[in-house]
Amino acid sequence: MKKHNFNAGPSILPRIAIENSAKAILDLNGSGLSLLEISHRHKDFQAIIDEAMALMKELMNIPDGYRVLFLGGGASTQFVMVPYNLLQTKAAYLETGAWAKKAIKEAKIFGQVDVVGSSADKNFSYIPKGYTIPSDADYFHITTNNTIFGTEIKYDMDSPVQLVADMSSDILSRPTDVSKYALIYGGAQKNLGPAGVTFVIIREDILGKVDRKIPSMLDYKIHINDGSMYNTPPCFAIFTCLETMRWIKGLGGVPVVHAMNMKKANLLYDAIDNSKMFVGTVAKEDRSLMNICFVMKEQYKDKEDAFMEFAKGKGMVGIKGHRSVGGFRASTYNALPLDSVQALIDCMHEFEKDNL
Ligand SMILES: *Cc1c(COP(=O)(O)O)cnc(C)c1O
Secondary structure (H helix, E strand, O other), X not given: OOOEEXXXXXXXXXXXXXXXXXXXHHOOOOOOOOHHHOOXXXXXXXXXXXXXXXXXXXXXXXXXXXXXXXXXXXXXXXXXXXXXHHOOOEEEEEEOOHHHHHHHHHHOOOOEEEEEEEOHHHOOOOXXXXXXXXXXXXXXXXXXXXXXXXXXXXXXXXXXXXXXXXOOOOOOOOOOOHHHOOEEXXXXXXXXXXXXXXXXXXXXXXXXXXXXXXXXXXXXXXXXXXXXXXXXXXXXXXXXXXXXXXXXXXXXXXXXXXHHHHHHHHHHHHHHHOOXXXXXXXXXXXXXXXXXXXXXXXXXXXXXXXXXXXXXXXXXXXOEOOOOOOOEEXXXXXXXXXXXXXXXXXXXXXXXXXXX
């Protein structure tokens, strides 16, 4: 049976990226060696990381003055690196979910943290609005897409201070005006590649302004100076990211992928809104294009387990909602085909027909 992969992360990747990664594991460029068993200093790997950096710049229209890094440690290490490198006295954070909370917790180790807005009062089902970003903050940190709760800041905001964004789960999903951000980071394993690599897009001039000593592995400057090879980078994961970006370029770039993402998300949100049985959990204007959260209406709550079983039988994978929201979450990342969304909708309709 065909599987429809709605996993939240690690998650679906373009089939071609997986096939080419498998080939490179067996034999890289006809060299007789596996990608897994060559030096990161080998010219063939240098070409891979160079192209990955260049493609990220090209696909995201990254202006001059920015650098692209591929590091280890996950987005969670960026929760530490950001304040380590940028927080001198005070930082502002927007509390939009579990990942934002973790970022805030780490920042508090380094200085004063102003949580300027929070949607904790309604289980993070909306993006806070009307808050004020203090102009004396060293930076303002946002999570553009809240993977667990299904909300998204779908525009590039103006900030009076340096804007830092965790884009783990919506990187390359929509055109982004990188010039509005001082730093963008994320774990690759949601929308870009396999687990194990973290992307960082950083404007170089923001560095060198804090007094504290920074351990080498946590110092952006060190990684920049060594071309993201201060230590052994996650070579294999970087290769798969490159393959994903080649796939995006082949489709026509980020605007094309964005149009596909909107089509998929609109289709599913419409089905939820028109359903007698299911209901969305998120304020409509803040709905994520990447993680679509829904539950069963109160009178049908007891049917959630049955739907899960039914959907599983139809090849749906990974639609169980995060425990902090319950119900269902369909992650509709770049690589998820439209027919998987249609299959899920068909599945919902069929279940409703038999259970209403
Ligand atoms: C998954 C996720 C993280 C955590 O990423 P790790 O690479 O596991 O550390 C952080 N932020 C967001 C928005 C995520 O979706």
